[in-house]
């Protein structure tokens with residue numbers, strides 16, 4: 028019964044990646060739940076602020092990561108990498124060094140973009156960050172949904188059948204990955 032924490036790397040109200048995360052949460056396999064954490068209230072990482080104690084939003088993020096069996100990240104690609112909003116949240120999540128509750132936590136990444144590559148370069152560039160944090164990324168299943176403008180309807184529902192199949196496969200593989208790591 029995996030409990031996932033879902034994080035979108037875009038703050039935009041009509042974000043395709045937020046739509047994709049919502050779709051993944053809605054269609055997660057039987058027994059899998061996805062709690063979505065909004066990164067909007069997370070402040071810029073500042074070691075001076077950290078030294079005075081974690082801000083409320085960061086403490087909530089830490090608690091949500093700690094309570095989850097795995098983390099599902101759905102991110103745009105910005106300039107061939109991940110958005111600063113997401114990297115900032117990952118930096119907070121990685122703290123305190125050596126004792127973060129990210130270490131050993133299963134993680135999987137999806138992306139979507141109006142472009143042809145579906146944000147795959149963001150998925151490549153996030154890998155060293157996640158492994159550097161000690162997270163355990165799922166390999167071999169990664170939904171990268173291209174042509175986002177035509178893949179969602181006006182209500183934000185994913186409509187592309189191929190993308191639906193890939194997302195379903197990744198969620199199933201992630202549940203199996205979490206189970207395998209527990210053994």
Ligand code: FNR
Pocket residue numbers: 037038039041042043044045102103104105106107108139140141142143144145146
């Ligand atoms: C982009 N976009 C983009 N798309 C892409 O496929 N590769 C890229 O390298 C970039 N780079 C980029 C940089 C910046 C600063 C912005 C604002 C945008 C376009 C991007 O994929 C598009 O705006 C998406 O709609 C953003 O994701 P959300 O907000 O819809 O989830």
